[in-house]
Amino acid sequence: MREIKKPQSRALALPAPMHYLPALRKTNQLVARGQRTWVLHKRLGVQLLALFIVVLVLGVGMINRNHLVNGATVVTESAASLFAYAGLAVSEVSLSGYGLTKEAALFEAIGLQGNISLVNFDAEAARQRIEALPSIKSATIRKIYPNSLNIELVEKTPIAVWRIDGVSFAIDAKGDKLVSLEQGGIDGLPLFIGDGAADDAASLIKALEPYELLQQDLLAVSRIGDRRWDLIYDTGLRIMLPEKDVDQALAKIVALDTEKQLLSRDIEILDFRLKDFIAVRPVDRAGTDQDEANTQ
CATH class of the missing domain: 3.40.50.11690 (Cell division protein FtsQ/DivIB)
Structure with a gap:
């Protein structure tokens, strides 16, 4: 009699468990969280980036002043734009202590042409320009962050x-x-x-x-x-x-x-x-x- 051999059972190899899926899910969560954080704190991020650029320019400029003047100027202008974009553009000016002096002459002396940021505004130069007006005895300028200037004037006394x-x-x-x-x-x-x-x-x-x-x-x-x-x-x-x-x-x-x-x-x-x-x-x-x- 012919012996019939039973087919041997063959174990099927199951695919290895996909251990990378949790890691991929975690990565997506981190990306989404980063996007939400950027949306909520975009202005703060721009401010920090602008500050970093200014510090970088100053540090490099101290190392080599002669060769990086032009580059520093370009980067500083870019930083000024970033500051303005971040909400630090001068948008409010408080003037007090004047009666004779015309406002047009005062604002021209203050020098707020363009979208200038409060960080880059040269208060000392503005004070000197204001005090050069014939009717002004003295001027005090204070920066009030994020976007305001407070200017107190003392005029000369007319007789x-x-x-x-x-x-x-x-x-x-x-x-x-x-x-x-x-x-x-x-x-x-x-x-x-x-x-x-x-x-x-x-x-x-x-x-x-x-x-x-x-x-x-x-x-x-x-x-x-x-x-x-x-x-x-x-x-x-x-x-x-x-x-x-x-x-x-x-x-x-x-x-x-x-x-x-x-x-x-x-x-x-x-x-x-x-x-x-x-x-x-x-x-x-x-x-x-x-x-x-x-x-x-």
């Missing part, structure tokens, strides 16, 4: 308004022009007119200080020949002062008014140019009456 050739200026005690005045005057400040009036305005203001009577209704002070003054009042009275001994002339005017009410009379001109002689020109009432009759 008078000087009008020359139809243009009015606020002037200080030295007679220097502080700023041109579009409105033509400043409340509470005397008006000086004529060539040379600004240079000697402070001395006449000081001479008038003891005499409140002479300051009342004073319309303007006119410089005559850059030698002497005329006081012009809104009543039409003109007081012609001498070239010298102005203080004595002012005291005499007040004394005469106390004694004879000189300033309350219908007088057009009081001439005190001569020391021992006073000329008086009364108001021409006859001419005034004739003009009124002609208009009726």
Whole structure:
């Protein structure tokens, strides 16, 4: 009899377990987490990157200053753009302490042209430009991160308004022009007119200080020949002062008014140019009456 052999059972080899799948899943999770972190903290990342670039440029520049100036400039400009993109661009400026100075002149001196970042803004250079303005005595600039500037100003004190050739200026005690005045005057400040009036305005203001009577209704002070003054009042009275001994002339005017009410009379001109002689020109009432009759 023929012996039939049973087929031998053959063990099938199963594929090895895929141990790499958990690792792949973990990698995907890390990528997704990194993406979420970048979305949430993108600005902070850009800030840190910009800071790293600046530090790198400064470090390399210290090693070799001569050969990397151009490259450092390019990288610094790139860093400035990154700072601005990161929300550090100057977008708010607080100004205080100014009244005479025009805002246009101040902002030009501050120098905020373009999208400049607060990190790259040169506060010292801006302060020097602001203090170079004629009306500014001092300026203090503070950076307030992330995007603000606080600027405190101290202006020079004007003592008078000087009008020359139809243009009015606020002037200080030295007679220097502080700023041109579009409105033509400043409340509470005397008006000086004529060539040379600004240079000697402070001395006449000081001479008038003891005499409140002479300051009342004073319309303007006119410089005559850059030698002497005329006081012009809104009543039409003109007081012609001498070239010298102005203080004595002012005291005499007040004394005469106390004694004879000189300033309350219908007088057009009081001439005190001569020391021992006073000329008086009364108001021409006859001419005034004739003009009124002609208009009726």
